[in-house]
Amino acid sequence: MSGVRGAVVGNEIHLKYQGVPQDMSSEKVKQDMDRDINTIKRHLQTMAHDAEMHNKFIESEVKKLVVDRKERILKDEGLVGGLGIPIRRKEDASTYTIPVVRKKPRIEPPKIQTGNVKREHILPEDEYNYILEIISRMALVMERSPKAFQDMDEESLRWQFLIPLNSHYEMATGETFNYNGKTDILIRYEGKNVFIAECKIWHGPKALHETIDQLLGYTSWRDTKTAIILFNKNEKFSAVLSQIPDVITTHPCFKQEVGKQGETSFRYLFHQPKDPDRELMLTVMAFDVPK
Numbered sequence: 001m002s003g004v005r006g007a008v009v010g011n012e013i014h015l016k017y018q019g020v021p022q023d024m025s026s027e028k029v030k031q032d033m034d035r036d037i038n039t040i041k042r043h044l045q046t047m048a049h050d051a052e053m054h055n056k057f058i059e060s061e062v063k064k065l066v067v068d069r070k071e072r073i074l075k076d077e078g079l080v081g082g083l084g085i086p087i088r089r090k091e092d093a094s095t096y097t098i099p100v101v102r103k104k105p106r107i108e109p110p111k112i113q114t115g116n117v118k119r120e121h122i123l124p125e126d127e128y129n130y131i132l133e134i135i136s137r138m139a140l141v142m143e144r145s146p147k148a149f150q151d152m153d154e155e156s157l158r159w160q161f162l163i164p165l166n167s168h169y170e171m172a173t174g175e176t177f178n179y180n181g182k183t184d185i186l187i188r189y190e191g192k193n194v195f196i197a198e199c200k201i202w203h204g205p206k207a208l209h210e211t212i213d214q215l216l217g218y219t220s221w222r223d224t225k226t227a228i229i230l231f232n233k234n235e236k237f238s239a240v241l242s243q244i245p246d247v248i249t250t251h252p253c254f255k256q257e258v259g260k261q262g263e264t265s266f267r268y269l270f271h272q273p274k275d276p277d278r279e280l281m282l283t284v285m286a287f288d289v290p291k
Helices: 024-085 091-096 123-145 154-168 207-220 237-249
Strands: 007-009 012-014 185-188 194-201 223-234 256-263 263-271 275-288
Touching: 091 154, 091 237, 123 154, 123 194, 123 223, 123 275, 154 185, 154 194, 194 207, 194 237, 207 237, 207 275, 223 237, 237 256, 237 275, 256 275
Parallel strands: 194 223, 223 275
Antiparallel strands: 007 012, 185 194, 256 263, 263 275
């Protein structure tokens, strides 16, 4: 086929002209160059037209294929349904079930008030565990279907938890769990946070240490329940799990280990950065969503 030979470098086409000196005048080179440029433009116009026609064909062809496939699927489903074979539900399907009656998070009032010192309301531990269980079920769905979540960033992953959490809980203010632009997931009661969670993609021990600092910066009263939800996308998951306890226990605000809640869930007692007597509970939950 006729065409112009050159080298594509980035978004440029480099053309080379060579010959014996008596045949390589400026005018001759310019004529050759103009001819080649016009040929390239003509070929590009032809290709653009062919691409446009191809795209129009694809659009109509795909619509036809989708309609045909839908009809086949409906026909197959009708056949299966007529056989009377029961379909078993997955045990974790309740992750997406919206309860008939949504529950309100139970907030315990302060048990003791002495003098003018007022203790803060807290989230009971059983309620805290139930919230983490909902988060864990949703994360397991992500682990089992990694392709559906592999391209999601931290913000997109966060919304996957807000939806099931708000299907289980309700408050007079509307959504119980919300995102305020700073921290990821939280419950507020009487203007104060009683549960805070951060969703992060694993970027190494240093990033986890910074996430803990970020989380502590959002808390300012006693008995706050917190969580860090870690997603591993690139590293070996076993290696990631082995690094988490070292990061936690070497943090200056670490007090003691409460105990593992599972193979990939760790719970610790921390204190506020500026007040060793003000404690909070931190649960780190790690999940593998590989690319």
